[in-house]
Amino acid sequence: MKHVIIGAGVAGITAARTIKEQDREAEVVVIGDELFLPYKRYLLSEFLSNSIKRDELLFFSIGMLKELGIKLRKGEHVKTIEPLKKLIKLHHNEVMHYDKLLIATGGSPSLGLVLRPYKKHISFYSSLYDTLVLKEKLPEIRKCIVFGNGVSCLDLICMLRNLGKQVTYITKEEQATFALNEYDFEGELHTFLEEKGIEIITEDQIVLIEESDNGYKVETIQQKMLTTDIVFAWDYYKPNIACIEDSAIEKKTGILVNVRLETSEKDIYAAGDCVEIYHPCLKNYWINFGLPNALEQGKIAGKNMLGQNEEYKIQEAIVFNLMGKSLKARWWK
Ligand SMILES: Cc1cc2nc3c(=O)[nH]c(=O)nc-3n(C[C@H](O)[C@H](O)[C@H](O)COP(=O)(O)OP(=O)(O)OC[C@H]3O[C@@H](n4cnc5c(N)ncnc54)[C@H](O)[C@@H]3O)c2cc1C
Incomplete structure (x- = not known):
């Protein structure tokens, strides 16, 4: 058989x-x-x-x-x-x-219509290949922007912060919320992450990513202009x-x-x-x-x-x- x-x-x-x-x-x-x-x-x-x-x-x-x-x-x-x-x-x-x-x-991380044109500027974090590429780049990375949802996003944010990187997390939601079972803590998660030194931008999303001399320029729907060494982004995980x-x-x-x-x-x-x-x-x-x-x-x-x-x-x-x-x-x- x-x-x-x-x-x-x-x-x-x-x-x-x-x-x-x-x-x-x-x-x-x-x-x-x-x-x-x-x-x-x-x-x-x-x-x-x-x-x-x-x-x-x-x-x-x-x-x-x-x-x-x-x-x-x-x-x-x-x-x-x-x-x-x-x-x-x-x-x-x-x-x-x-x-x-x-x-x-x-399943794999996927981009919606707004982010798709910027795919070549976006890093994912879901495979050993992604990780090996990131490991090479890490020493030069100081500032990171992360846009996404789901627990893998939380994993990424925390890992980058643990490695001493400056992390900005952008979310469409009013607060940084992730699907946790500890409902009490879910309410406190936003403050917990801020206390750990993670900058959180709420009710916003990335609308443009451009390469610049030493990294990327990122513009958001709320017209924030940010600079970063690397952009991680995905809209959803798809089978x-x-x-x-x-x-x-x-x-x-x-x-x-x-x-x-x-x-x-x-x-x-x-x-x-x-x-x-x-x-x-x-x-x-x-x-x-x-x-x-x-x-x-x-x-x-x-x-x-x-x-x-x-x-x-x-x-x-x-x-x-x-x-x-x-x-x-x-x-x-
Ligand atoms: C960074 C990260 C951290 C995570 N941490 C946790 C955690 O702490 N706890 C937890 O419960 N889960 C965690 N997960 C999720 C967990 O790893 C996945 O739920 C799990 O790997 C799913 O297993 P799977 O076998 O269904 O798919 P996968 O592990 O994704 O394996 C599927 C494989 O099939 C291959 N494939 C796809 N299409 C084809 C094709 N047409 N032909 C040949 N091969 C193909 C893919 O390349 C892949 O290698 C994490 C995921 C990531 C990315």
Whole structure:
């Protein structure tokens, strides 16, 4: 039985491991478009601030992958899926057959209409590649502007401040608010960040970014003119589902799955940040971003690909370390 997994992130690699641990004979191929061995995205800040070494980011060494018998095709992008023929097409038009397929392609930061023209001036912080580039630039960076939302934005702001950088955070909201589970603290977060030395500009957004002699000039809707060495910005996180566009696999913002993580197409499963699953309390589909969710879904998808019948239960909160303060956060509301 050939199990093909698209995406070498937490969900994909957990599924691969689960399958091989339960069935040594199964053929497992993981296709990931990043150039690195599978790594722990949630530890990127620790790596950037030199709290851990690069090796410690990895889920597996090459030796461990071999031992487990997982075939990793890194640096390979899956272009299309053809469920009726049970095959996928890679970027260089290689065709690969599968018996069971898992889509675990995660999500990426995206820009709205206003920021899109300035993409080349904007830095992201969501992959090891972004982190390596940033690590190179860090010594020359003094001032940073961050515009965005979500807990990954909070992670970035705090990491930069911890590294002694001057940080300006721009938010459309009246206050710096992030989706935390500690509702009391959520109200105090704005003051907490200001006390840590982070400048916060509220009810505003970036409308123009221009390169200048020694960095960037940034203009906001409230006509503030700012200068900075680097601009981080994103409007939202979006599931990476381009590879299903031409298929009949049902989707909304993400790939729709049932509690067994099956998609609308036979023998195709999906897990992690790329899926939307029904939330019984919200009475709607939602994307349950975050590490605990991706881990759990990876495990369940792996078992179900082997013919078991496991159901996923919503993992509500993620644990988040905010400048030494341990908090529970919701990745997505
Ligand atoms: C800086 C940062 C800090 C974070 N901190 C935390 C935290 O403290 N706690 C927490 O719970 N969560 C945290 N997260 C979120 C967490 O890392 C994600 O929720 C988790 O990685 C999702 O796992 P995934 O396997 O679904 O997707 P990903 O880890 O994103 O992996 C998906 C992989 O698939 C690849 N891919 C996409 N499309 C294709 C294709 N067509 N072909 C081949 N490969 C493809 C992608 O390049 C990627 O490598 C953090 C995220 C970031 C960016």
